[in-house]
Amino acid sequence: MRTVPPPGAAGPGPRALLRRCLRPRWRPLAAGSAAALVRQVALLSLPLCAQRAIDDGITRGDLGVTAWWAVAVVAVSAVQWAGLAGWQWWANSADAEAGAYLRTRLADRLAVLGDGDVPGGRGDLALRATRDTDLVRIWVHGLPTWVVIATTFAFVLPALAALDPLLLWVTLACLPPLVLVNVWFPRRFEPALDALSGAHAARADAVADLLAAASSVRGLGGGQVLVRRHHTASAAVAAATMRAARVSAAWSAAGPLIPRLAIVAGVGLGGPAVLSGDLTVGGLVAFTSWMVTVTIAVRVAVDRFADRVLELTVPSAAGLVERDLKQEEARHG
Amino acid sequence: MAEVPALTEAPDTRGLLRRAGPFLRPHRRRLAGALGLSLVESAALVGIAPAVGAAVDALLARDGGAFAAAVALLAAMVIGVAVIGRLAATTLADAGERIVRDLRERVAERLATAPLRFLEAHRGGALLQRATGEVAELAMFVREALPGLVSATLTLGLTVVLLLGYSWELTLAVTAVFLAPALLITRWFARRAGAVFGAHAEAEAVMAATFTETLEAREDLRATGGLPAWMARFARDNAVAVAAQRRTAAVENRVGSISLVEGAALGLLLVAGAWLAAGGHMSVGAVVVFVLAARNLFEGFGDLSQLAGDVQTMRTGLARLLDLLTAAAPPPRGDRILPARGELAAEDVVFRYEAGEPALHGVSVRCAGDDHAGLVGETGSGKTTLSKLLAGLYEPDGGRVTFGGIDLREVPEEEVRARIALVPQDVRTVAGSVGDNLALAPGEPDRARMLAAFEALGLADFAAGLPHGLDTPASDLSGGERQIIGLVRAVLADPAVLILDEATADVDPVTARRMETALARLRKDRALLVIAHRPATVELLPRLIRLHAGAVAGP
Numbered sequence: 001m002r003t004v005p006p007p008g009a010a011g012p013g014p015r016a017l018l019r020r021c022l023r024p025r026w027r028p029l030a031a032g033s034a035a036a037l038v039r040q041v042a043l044l045s046l047p048l049c050a051q052r053a054i055d056d057g058i059t060r061g062d063l064g065v066t067a068w069w070a071v072a073v074v075a076v077s078a079v080q081w082a083g084l085a086g087w088q089w090w091a092n093s094a095d096a097e098a099g100a101y102l103r104t105r106l107a108d109r110l111a112v113l114g115d116g117d118v119p120g121g122r123g124d125l126a127l128r129a130t131r132d133t134d135l136v137r138i139w140v141h142g143l144p145t146w147v148v149i150a151t152t153f154a155f156v157l158p159a160l161a162a163l164d165p166l167l168l169w170v171t172l173a174c175l176p177p178l179v180l181v182n183v184w185f186p187r188r189f190e191p192a193l194d195a196l197s198g199a200h201a202a203r204a205d206a207v208a209d210l211l212a213a214a215s216s217v218r219g220l221g222g223g224q225v226l227v228r229r230h231h232t233a234s235a236a237v238a239a240a241t242m243r244a245a246r247v248s249a250a251w252s253a254a255g256p257l258i259p260r261l262a263i264v265a266g267v268g269l270g271g272p273a274v275l276s277g278d279l280t281v282g283g284l285v286a287f288t289s290w291m292v293t294v295t296i297a298v299r300v301a302v303d304r305f306a307d308r309v310l311e312l313t314v315p316s317a318a319g320l321v322e323r324d325l326k327q328e329e330a331r332h333g
Numbered sequence: 334m335a336e337v338p339a340l341t342e343a344p345d346t347r348g349l350l351r352r353a354g355p356f357l358r359p360h361r362r363r364l365a366g367a368l369g370l371s372l373v374e375s376a377a378l379v380g381i382a383p384a385v386g387a388a389v390d391a392l393l394a395r396d397g398g399a400f401a402a403a404v405a406l407l408a409a410m411v412i413g414v415a416v417i418g419r420l421a422a423t424t425l426a427d428a429g430e431r432i433v434r435d436l437r438e439r440v441a442e443r444l445a446t447a448p449l450r451f452l453e454a455h456r457g458g459a460l461l462q463r464a465t466g467e468v469a470e471l472a473m474f475v476r477e478a479l480p481g482l483v484s485a486t487l488t489l490g491l492t493v494v495l496l497l498g499y500s501w502e503l504t505l506a507v508t509a510v511f512l513a514p515a516l517l518i519t520r521w522f523a524r525r526a527g528a529v530f531g532a533h534a535e536a537e538a539v540m541a542a543t544f545t546e547t548l549e550a551r552e553d554l555r556a557t558g559g560l561p562a563w564m565a566r567f568a569r570d571n572a573v574a575v576a577a578q579r580r581t582a583a584v585e586n587r588v589g590s591i592s593l594v595e596g597a598a599l600g601l602l603l604v605a606g607a608w609l610a611a612g613g614h615m616s617v618g619a620v621v622v623f624v625l626a627a628r629n630l631f632e633g634f635g636d637l638s639q640l641a642g643d644v645q646t647m648r649t650g651l652a653r654l655l656d657l658l659t660a661a662a663p664p665p666r667g668d669r670i671l672p673a674r675g676e677l678a679a680e681d682v683v684f685r686y687e688a689g690e691p692a693l694h695g696v697s698v699r700c701a702g703d704d705h706a707g708l709v710g711e712t713g714s715g716k717t718t719l720s721k722l723l724a725g726l727y728e729p730d731g732g733r734v735t736f737g738g739i740d741l742r743e744v745p746e747e748e749v750r751a752r753i754a755l756v757p758q759d760v761r762t763v764a765g766s767v768g769d770n771l772a773l774a775p776g777e778p779d780r781a782r783m784l785a786a787f788e789a790l791g792l793a794d795f796a797a798g799l800p801h802g803l804d805t806p807a808s809d810l811s812g813g814e815r816q817i818i819g820l821v822r823a824v825l826a827d828p829a830v831l832i833l834d835e836a837t838a839d840v841d842p843v844t845a846r847r848m849e850t851a852l853a854r855l856r857k858d859r860a861l862l863v864i865a866h867r868p869a870t871v872e873l874l875p876r877l878i879r880l881h882a883g884a885v886a887g888p
Binding site for chain 2: 050053054057058059061062063066067069070073074075076077078080081084085088089092093096097099100103104106107108110112113125126127130131134200203204205206207208209210211213218219220222223224225226227234237238241242244245246248249250252253254256257260263264267271274275284285288296
C-alpha cells in the first residue's frame with residue numbers, strides 16, 4: 001500500500017509550485033503592497049502629529065496650534081483609510097486567484113490518473129484541495145504584510161534617532177531577542193503543525209470511510225466500529241491541536257513582551273532626558289506609540305513567520321501531490 | 334413520498350449561541366476560567382497607559398519617587414500581560430477544542446446513523462466538506478482567532494471604564510465621535526456580511542464537492558470522453574468562488590472606514606484635551622493617558638473588525654454543522670426488542686424515491702425463520718429497493734416491514750442490525766488491511782474468528798493466498814475479492830436473516846457456488862433471501878419470489 005511521504009520530506013517542488021502560483025499574480029500583489037506602504041506611512045505619521053500637538057499646543061496651552069495638528073491627524077487618517085482599502089482588495093484578489101490556480105492544477109493532475117495511482121486516502125486528498133489550499137491562500141494574502149513590517153522599521157528607527165539616540169539604542173537592543181524568539185519558536189511550532197495536519201488528514205479519512213461504507217457496512221451493523229475509529233482519530237486531533245496551541249500561546253506572549261519591555265526601558269531611561277530638557281513629553285509619547293506599533297509589527301511578523309513555517313510544511317502538501325503524481329506518471333510511462 | 338431532510342446551503346445564523354448551547358454547557362466552567370484569565374490579562378494591558386500617564390505627570394512635577402513607582406508599575410503590567418496572556422490563550426484554546434471535538438464526534442455519530450436515503454440524496458463531497466473542512470476551520474478559529482477575539486473585547490470594555498475614571502466628559506466626547514459611528518459602520522458591514530460570507534462558503538463547498546467528484550468519476554469521464562466538459566464545469570465553479578471572495582473583500586472594506594473615524598476622534602481628543610488642560614480640569618498626563626488609551630480603544634475595535642470576518646466565517650461554518658446535525662438526525666424509533674428468530678415480512682409496502690410513480694406499490698412478501706428464497710425480476714423491478722426495506726435501511730412510505738410481528742420502526746437500529754444483515758453487490762472497503770475491514774463486523778472479531786469464518790465458507794485457501802494474509806491492504810482487492818470480504822463479514826455477524834443482493838455477482842462461478850452452498854449449510858435455521866441474476870445461483874434456491882414493475886408477480 002502506498003503512503004504519502006511526510007511533509008518534511010518535501011524537496012524543492014513546493015517552492016517551485018509557490019513561485020508558479022505567484023508569478024501570474026504579481027500585479028495585484030504589487031498594487032496591494034504599494035497600498036499597504038501608503039497605509040503604514042500614514043499610520044506611523046499619526047504619533048508625529050500627536051507629539052507636535054502635545055509639545056507645541058497642549059503643554060503650552062495653545063489651542064490654535066493644537067487645532068491645526070488635529071486637522072493634520074484627520075487628513076493623515078483619510079490617506080491611511082484609502083491605503084487600507086486598496087491593500088485588502090488586492091490581497092484578496094491575489095489569494096482567491098492563487099486558490100483557483102492550485103485547485104485547477106490538482107484536479108488536472110488527478111483527473112488523468114487511475115484509482116490505484118492516486119496517493120493517500122480520498123479524505124486526505126479532499127483536505128489538500130480545501131484546507132491545505134486555503135493555507136497557501138492565507139500565505140499569499142499575507143505577503144503585502146511584509147511591506148508593512150519593513151516600512152514600520154524603516155520609518156520608526158530614523159524617527160527615534162531624531163528624538164533621542166538613547167531611545168534608538170533601546171529599540172535596537174530589543175531586536176536580538178526578537179530574532180531569537182522568531183528562530184526558537186518556529187522550530188517548536190513546525191513539528192506541532194505537521195502532527196496536527198497529519199491528525200486532521202487521518203480523521204478526514206475516517207469520515208470518508210464512514211460515508212463511503214454507508215450502505216455496505218451499515219447493512220452488517222459495522223457503523224459503530226467506524227465511529228469508534230473516528231473518535232480515536234478525533235482524540236489524536238485534540239491532542240495535536242493542544243500541542244500546537246501551547247506553542248502558539250507561548251510564542252504570542254513572548255513576541256510582544258520584548259517591545260513592551262523596551263517601552264518600560266524607554267520611559268525609565270527617557271525620563272531623566274525629559275528632566276534635563278533633551279527630550280519632550282510629546283517625544284516620549286510618540287516613542288511609546290511607535291513602540292506599540294512596533295509591538296503590532298512584531299506580532300504580525302510572528303504570524304508571518306508562522307506562515308513561513310506553513311510555506312515549508314502544510315502548503316507543501318499540494319506540492320507533494322504534484323510530486324507523487326509525477327512519480328506515478330513516470331512509473332506508468 | 335416520505336420527506337428526505339435536505340441540507341441548507343446557507344443556513345440561518347440567528348440564535349446560533351442558543352442552538353450551540355448543548356455543546357457549550359458541559360464546558361462552561363473551563364470557559365469561565367479562561368474568560369477570567371483573559372479579563373486579568375486585558376486589565377494588565379489596559380493598565381499600561383495610566384502607568385505611562387503617571388510617569389509623565391511625575392516628570393512634569395519633577396517627582397523622582399513617583400516617577401520610579403510609575404515605571405515599576407509599568408514593568409509589572411508588561412510582565413503580567415505576557416504571563417497571564419499565555420495561560421489565558423492556552424486555557425481558552427483547550428476549552429474551545431473540547432467543544433469542537435464534541436461537535437465533530439457528534440457529526441460522525443450522526444453520519445453513521447443518518448437515514449440511508451439522506452446520505453444517498455446528498456453529494457458525498459458536500460457531506461465530507463461539512464464534516465472535515467468546516468470542522469478543521471472551526472478548530473483553527475478556536476486555536477488562533479478566539480483568544481484574540483476575547484482579549485480585544487475585554488480590552489475595549491476595560492479601556493472605556495478606565496477613561497470614564499479620568500474624565501467622563503472627554504470619554505463621552507470620544508465615545509460619541511468614535512464608538513457610535515464605528516458601531517454604525519460595523520452594522521453596515523453586518524447587513525451584507527451574512528449573505529456575502531454565506532455565498533462564499535457555499536461557493537467553496539461546491540468547489541470541494543466538485544473536486545471530490547472529480548476524484549470519484551475521473552475514470553468514467555475519461556472512458557466516456559466527458560473529461561473536457563467536466564473540467565470546464567470545474568473552471569466555472571472556480572470562477573464563482575473567486576468572484577464570491579471578491580465580494581467578501583468589498584464588504585470587509587466597509588469596516589476599514591473606521592480608521593477615518595479614529596482620526597476624527599483623535600483630533601477631537603487633542604483639541605478637547607488641550608481645552609481641559611488649559612482650564613486646569615485635567616493634567617497633561619491625563620491627556621497622555623487618553624491619547625494612549627484611545628489607541629487601545631481604536632486597536633481593540635480594529636482587532637474586532639479584523640476578526641469580524643473570521644467570526645462570520647465561524648458562524649456560517651457552525652450553522653452549517655448544526656444544520657447537518659439536524660438534517661441527518663435519524664427518525665425517532667421505538668425501544669421494542671426483537672425475538673431471536675422470527676418471520677420477516679413486508680406487508681403492503683409502498684415506496685417512492687421521488688414524488689410520482691412508486692418504485693414499489695403494495696408489495697407483500699414473507700420469509701419464515703428458516704426460509705431460503707430467491708428474489709428475482711428484471712432490472713428496475715424493485716429488488717434492491719425491497720432488500721433495503723426488508724433490512725430496515727429504508728422506511729416504507731406505506732405499509733410496514735415486520736420481524737416476528739414487530740414493526741422495524743418500533744425497534745432500535747442496532748437491534749435490527751443484530752437480526753437482519755444485508756450484503757450489497759458493491760462492497761466498499763475502508764482504509765486499512767483486510768483484517769481491519771473484517772473487524773467492522775459486530776463484536777470486532779479477533780483474527781482466529783476471521784480465519785474460522787473463511788474456513789466455514791470453504792475459502793481457507795483464499796485467505797492463505799492473500800499476499801500478506803489478513804494484513805493485505807484492502808485497497809489491493811478486486812471487486813470480486815471485496816464481495817468475498819462482505820460475505821465473510823456476514824458469517825461473522827451471524828444474523829437471523831441474511832439478505833444477499835447480487836453479493837456473489839463479481840465472484841467466479843465456482844467460488845460463488847461454493848460460498849452459497851456453505852452459507853445455506855452453515856445455519857439451517859437462518860432465513861436466507863438471495864437476489865441474483867446468475868441461473869446457477871437461483872437454481873440452488875427452493876423458492877423464488879418474482880417482482881415485476883414494483884409489484885410481486887408471483888412465486
